[in-house]
Amino acid sequence: xxxxxxxxNLLILSALMFFIGVYGFLVRKNLxxxxxxxxxxxxxxxxxxxxxxxxxxxxxLQGHFFALFVIAVAxxxxxxxxxxxxxxxxxxxxxxxxxxxxxxx
Amino acid sequence: xxxxxxxxxxxxxLVFSVLTVTSRRILRAAVYLLFVLVAAxxxxxxxxxxxxxxxxxxxxxxxxxxxxxxxxxxxxxxxxKLEPVKFGKAAFAFAASAAGAALTVYTLLSYPFPxxxxxxxxxxxxxxxxELLGYxxxxxALPFEVISILLLxxxxxxxxxxxxxxx
Numbered sequence: 244x245x246x247x248x249x250x251x252n253l254l255i256l257s258a259l260m261f262f263i264g265v266y267g268f269l270v271r272k273n274l275x276x277x278x279x280x281x282x283x284x285x286x287x288x289x290x291x292x293x294x295x296x297x298x299x300x301x302x303x304l305q306g307h308f309f310a311l312f313v314i315a316v317a318x319x320x321x322x323x324x325x326x327x328x329x330x331x332x333x334x335x336x337x338x339x340x341x342x343x344x345x346x347x348x
Numbered sequence: 349x350x351x352x353x354x355x356x357x358x359x360x361x362l363v364f365s366v367l368t369v370t371s372r373r374i375l376r377a378a379v380y381l382l383f384v385l386v387a388a389x390x391x392x393x394x395x396x397x398x399x400x401x402x403x404x405x406x407x408x409x410x411x412x413x414x415x416x417x418x419x420x421x422x423x424x425x426x427x428x429k430l431e432p433v434k435f436g437k438a439a440f441a442f443a444a445s446a447a448g449a450a451l452t453v454y455t456l457l458s459y460p461f462p463x464x465x466x467x468x469x470x471x472x473x474x475x476x477x478x479e480l481l482g483y484x485x486x487x488x489a490l491p492f493e494v495i496s497i498l499l500l501x502x503x504x505x506x507x508x509x510x511x512x513x514x515x
Contacts (some may be wrong), residue, residue, distance in 0.1 A: 247351045250464065253391075254456050256358045260365050260384075262449035267369025269441035270433050275420055276374060279381050282412065283365050286388050289404075297395045299462065301469040304479060307400055308488050314407055315495045319502035321412050325419045326506040332423045 253294040261287035274328050274338040278321065285317045354394060360387040372430045374420045382413045396469055399476055 260283060267280030289310040296306025332338050364383040371377040385408045392401035483489040 258452040262445040263365045266445040301467045326509040
């Protein structure tokens with residue numbers, strides 16, 4: 244793999260994926276679709292970590308472990324965010340960010 | 349062969365991530381996100397990170413996507429369409445992200461990367477396990493414990509949030 248495909252390809256791929264995620268985060272108004280954009284961003288970062296690990300430091304596994312920890316943090320974040328979104332939906336019957344201006348309990 | 353596979357998966361990732369952020373049906377956006385995550389796992393397989401790819405498939409593609417699909421079904425009707433994005437907002441968001449992407453790609457292409465190391469990588473389960481719990485050099489015991497506390501805190505937080513909205 245690494246002799247035939249330059250690291251630039253992987254890094255450009257992850258940069259484009261990251262900014263597609265940023266675009267989705269700016270454009271979307273639905274909380275769940277915004278969460279999906281955040282997942283795209285986190286995945287782009289994972290690809291970056293793994294590519295640097297594989298191409299320049301194959302004797303260590305630092306990028307690998309960082310990607311693992313990022314996945315764990317993403318899983319926690321999604322669980323908490325979806326709990327908040329569903330409890331918000333029960334209160335005001337919508338998950339549109341522009342209508343959900345009230346966070347009071 | 350590997351080159352062809354790489355370009356197929358890279359194309360899949362780009363096309364489906366664009367569809368994820370532009371699709372007006374939430375459920376379809378979730379399924380497109382699933383394709384993106386599976387293609388990213390395939391890239392990890394190509395780079396010989398088998399354990400990470402397996403974690404990506406089970407945790408991301410299996411866990412997070414199912415959670416997202418469940419929450420979509422709980423909060424909106426399946427055939428419901430999102431309202432189209434206003435042109436001005438889309439144009440500004442596109443300009444911002446395109447400028448960022450252009451800057452990043454330009455920097456990447458002009459940066460002189462060092463020589464790629466041709467050494468083989470060892471990602472056996474034995475090595476991963478001993479490094480994850482090691483506390484000498486190359487050990488990750490501390491972040492491992494921090495992550496376990498984070499998971500516990502997340503679990504408690506979710507239970508409390510879900511309980512409070514019951515009444």
